[in-house]
Amino acid sequence: MKSTRAKIAVDAMGGDYAPGEIITGALRATEELEVDVLLVGDPEQIQPLMEASGSQNNPHLEVIPSEGVIEMSEEPMAALKQKRKASINVAMDMVKAGRAEAVVSAGHSGAAMAGALLRLGRLKGIDRPAIGAILPTMIAGKSVIILDAGAMVDCRPKFLEQFGLMGTVYSKYVLGNAEPKVGLLNIGEEPSKGNEASIRAHQLMTDNPQIPFVGNAEGRDVLSGKFDVIVCDGFVGNVILKFAEAVGEVLLDILKEELPRGLHGQVGSALLKPNLKRIKQRIDHAEHGGALLLGVDGICIISHGSSQAPSIYNAIRLAKDAIDEKVLTRLRSYSAGTEGLSVDSTVSTNL
Amino acid sequence: MKSTRAKIAVDAMGGDYAPGEIITGALRATEELEVDVLLVGDPEQIQPLMEASGSQNNPHLEVIPSEGVIEMSEEPMAALKQKRKASINVAMDMVKAGRAEAVVSAGHSGAAMAGALLRLGRLKGIDRPAIGAILPTMIAGKSVIILDAGAMVDCRPKFLEQFGLMGTVYSKYVLGNAEPKVGLLNIGEEPSKGNEASIRAHQLMTDNPQIPFVGNAEGRDVLSGKFDVIVCDGFVGNVILKFAEAVGEVLLDILKEELPRGLHGQVGSALLKPNLKRIKQRIDHAEHGGALLLGVDGICIISHGSSQAPSIYNAIRLAKDAIDEKVLTRLRSYSAGTEGLSVDSTVSTNL
Incomplete structure (x- = not known):
């Protein structure tokens, strides 16, 4: 070798x-x-x-x-x-x-x-690992990383902050987003919205200069391409991920069922075969590899x-x-900077 | 009048x-x-x-x-x-x-x-109201009610149980499912899966004879048509609902963008117009009215x-x-039967 x-x-x-x-x-x-x-x-x-x-x-x-x-x-x-x-x-x-x-x-x-x-x-x-799942967004060629997608079902605010940090590194260096936008999945845009953990995590992420935190992301924002990193606990993340995968399949099924109806439908569908294949590729989760354990x-x-x-x-x-x-090396430097939620400026300037 | x-x-x-x-x-x-x-x-x-x-x-x-x-x-x-x-x-x-x-x-x-x-x-x-949102499933003509879709972000297990009860009544009498299947949204099928609230709620719903509880539902099951009622807290429900609405729009956008590509694509798309309209109707949340406050x-x-x-x-x-x-009258009889989680058999036989 x-x-x-x-x-x-x-x-x-x-x-x-x-x-x-x-x-x-x-x-x-x-x-x-x-x-x-x-x-x-x-x-x-x-x-x-x-x-x-x-x-x-x-x-x-x-x-x-x-x-x-x-x-x-x-x-x-x-x-x-x-x-x-x-x-x-x-x-x-x-x-x-x-x-x-x-x-x-x-x-x-x-x-x-x-x-x-x-x-x-x-x-x-x-403190805790997270599963980072990569999903396609509505902007062709642009992906979003959602974490945690199922490792930790009950998350303390500090864990969510650390997920934000890991997502930032991953988005920046592996997905190539020079300035990733990090969002906290929540039920409304205002910082006061959500459950206790998300209100506190919003504060922690706002205060952490290593996280390019944009604010709360709602369910509708997950695939919009407005965010590069979506932070949530593993319960919500797992549900969303499995939902998203299934929705892709449901939509493809609906297309398969409805498009070829009638004579026009059959001719039209035949003509559209290559385009439908491209749609399948954009939706299909198999095209987007696996999830990362971060x-x-x-x-x-x-x-x-x-x-x-x-x-x-x-x-x-x-x-x-x-x-x-070199995701690991970068994660090590970043996370070393957040220990006890303090930021070591010598580490961040190395990045 | x-x-x-x-x-x-x-x-x-x-x-x-x-x-x-x-x-x-x-x-x-x-x-x-x-x-x-x-x-x-x-x-x-x-x-x-x-x-x-x-x-x-x-x-x-x-x-x-x-x-x-x-x-x-x-x-x-x-x-x-x-x-x-x-x-x-x-x-x-x-x-x-x-x-x-x-x-x-x-x-x-x-x-x-x-x-x-x-x-x-x-x-x-x-104890607490819930927003019941109705979404289409992959089975044409069949809807699912998801509750809570955003009223209560932190739910005690007892609230989830009551949501299951209200969803049952609604599904049975308004959506016309003689034998509604109720699922608890969770990260796995096994009763031991999930966070504390969902493990306890699973037990409560299993023990409640008024709820036709099937077990845990995963994200992928929400729109499968396997369940008529999906119970979750308002945080997860809100995220899922907004996600689902957006996904429908994302897909329609992808269709609009990809289908007419090329000459074949343009001819094919023109032929498929009526079929595409039907797809839009199946996906579009506007077709499914509003959410209920239960x-x-x-x-x-x-x-x-x-x-x-x-x-x-x-x-x-x-x-x-x-x-x-007569949803209200029915809800009143059902919920009266669960006070203190006891079941009043005289009430349930009236239904």
Whole structure:
């Protein structure tokens, strides 16, 4: 393996379509991106699939043996401890041992999160990790990162502030927004609106010079493109994320059902096929890779359980972008500056 | 006025398009529905508009004079007390005095809610009111009611249980679902998932025989049609509702932008015009009337601030349905059965 390529450990056993689709997505990534993939899983299942695709000699793909997988029905912490050699544990170990720079998994997301916390630990200055989910906005080509999308269901105001900080770094360096706009998800624009946590978080974020805080964002603003980062607790974020994914599918279903009605509809739909495909791409969450686990001392991409090869490919690309942009180093400097909510100006001037 | 027609007080002064669009919507309602409308507002503004439309002699439309309106920027409680003759106060008084059976307003929703609580009071057995918003589902013709959509941002488990009860009554009698399925919005299907309030509410709703509780609903289930009633606190509900409305608009924008691209796109789009219109109708929230304020001792429909005539018409229809189906009487019997969370079997057998 060449040393300049990003090294990414992929959990080959996690997800509804593992290992087949995971392998296909990983293979494509090694071909199209500057990445080396450590495929973590059961060699007996993986090898035949690699041979069938003629990729057993792919120099950028290495199989790292693991035993077992954390099932969706298992309680993450207990299962992680019991199954020390489960694929997600081994993948995390690759990062801990410095053999990989990131982990991608479509398996049990709670287990991936707990595994990252156990094996990689938290970033200094960050009390709780957050899942950062990336959604398309109504402005073509522009994405928004929503965090937390499900890691912490009850958030203290300080956690929300830290989410704002992590979202800022991510938006700036990975999504390339030189001046990201950060919003706090709330039920109204006024600072006095919302529940206790959001009123206090509004104050904290306003007072933090490291966060380019614009103010409250309402539900209607999430996909408007007015904000680059949307901060919320994991309960609301999870509901919104799953809602958004489903809405995309609902809309595509409605299109499929209504457009071809009647003779005009059939002809018209046929003519519109390429345009409809582009619409699907703009809406489809598979095009937008996975979610990031932010706040742990390592890069982890949590993919959807239903991920197929294109999603895995996009998740690996996301991991590579985060590696290339030194997201961890930047997060470390930023978060060090917020410890105890004080701002260390020597750190911020380094950025 | 004939006494068999439903009598509905409409706040002619509330909303971005008041009074013009409100009057147009109300007029249409008197023509197409069995309703008498009490148009509450400034006669000097209303009369010329009615004359211009030739409806000054409409026997089903009566103007009730009011003075002033609660502005969006005003603090509801203070404004309601200061402006005793504001349109929303006078409209509520019509119900209190027995002259009308329902109120429809597109004005300051906080003021409408506070006004209803002040003047009509709470229903017995209901601790907090909820806004019930109706959204289309992916099953054509099937709607879902989401409550609370913004009345209470911090909810105790007992409030959520009561929302489940009110949603059941509404779904059963107004939306005509003989066996409504009630879900609790949460981040996972298992009863152990979620924050403290949702875990406890899950238990309360499971134990309440008056609620046809199915279990937790995730974000993706909201519009799936799997549930007829979705229960959540007002923070999450408000965010979801505004998100859903915006997503509909985003999609329509994407369609408008992408479909006509290229020559094929232009021809195809032209052929698809009627089908696109039907898609717009299925998605557009204006087609689904307003939201209901449930838990107060009167029927109140809170319309969107941006409501134009079609939304007002639909809101009046919604009010009429609620009147016709004796929603208040039914809510009273149901909620009486839950006082102290005990169930009065004599009440439930009456239903």
